[in-house]
Amino acid sequence: MDKAIIAIDGYASTGKSTLSKMLSSHLGLPYIDSGAFFRGITFLALEKGWINNENIYQEAIELGIKDIKIYYNTSDNKLILNEIDITDKIRSKLVSSNVSKIAKLPFVRFFILKQQRLMGNSFGMVMDGRDIGTVVFPNADFKFFFTARPEVRAQRRWEEMKANGYFLSYEEVLKSLMNRDKVDTERKFSPLKKANDAIEIDTSDLSLEEAFTILISKINYK
Structure with a gap:
């Protein structure tokens, strides 16, 4: 597992970054x-x-x-x-x-892709992003794609921003999130999309612990 590459893609505020950190700690991977x-x-x-x-x-x-x-x-x-x-x-x-x-x-x-692949050639890792399983590491050992309803993601982002001292309305956060989704999914190069062989996890109604349990079970199963 020390050389395994785990690609985690998905929309903003689906919990993918937090879950990626939890997974890296659990597996002992960067x-x-x-x-x-x-x-x-x-x-x-x-x-x-x-x-x-x-x-x-x-x-x-x-x-x-x-x-x-x-x-x-x-x-x-x-x-x-x-x-x-x-x-x-x-x-x-x-x-x-x-x-x-x-x-x-x-x-x-392209500049960042070179940096990412250089790291991937050196050691195993858990990497999250928008195109990790489709472009950066298409041959990753494990691929996951995280989704959640826009309203749920906006609520999470709004609460996070408020806790960090950024005071925007929920409506502003939702609008910004939807705009980000549009840009990410419609860009010509490396758009956000699920890899054909990725496992999709919807975190809308899951706690972090529940989502992590599912994540680990898929890796253990495979």
């Missing part, structure tokens, strides 16, 4: 949050002025990321950009509202 890489590039683009209001300066981004060093420290789940820990900075509202715009750029996806 956890990689693939979305953190896209957030890291988005954070950098905002800092450098490569995103300005609705303008995205693609040429500047494409040239700029060639000289950066970005990696995931698996020992403490930290995202490191040019040797600086940016883990907390990538969770801001501004980054969240722009990450889909960056994630759909083909050259950004």
Whole structure:
């Protein structure tokens, strides 16, 4: 199991990141949050002025990321950009509202894909994201796809944001979530979709413990 690659894809706020961390701890495998890489590039683009209001300066981004060093420290789940820990900075509202715009750029996806596969060639892992089982690791040992009703996911995200000091209305969160779903599923390159051989788990009416029990049972069964 130490070399196993477990791909976990799905919609936002389905619990996939929390469950991925629980699974990695249970199996003794590193956890990689693939979305953190896209957030890291988005954070950098905002800092450098490569995103300005609705303008995205693609040429500047494409040239700029060639000289950066970005990696995931698996020992403490930290995202490191040019040797600086940016883990907390990538969770801001501004980054969240722009990450889909960056994630759909083909050259950004290709850049991050190389980083992800390099890690996959070195060690086993639990990685969650949007296209892990379809694009990043199509031959992963285990594939899962998490879903939940939009209203349930919006409630979860709203409560999480409120706990972290971000005060938006539930309606605003739901609208943002639906927009994110649209961008993720309709983008030309690496859209969010279930791999044909992935096991689907709907977490709408499940506690984390219940969802984790199902997850483990599928791995033990296989």
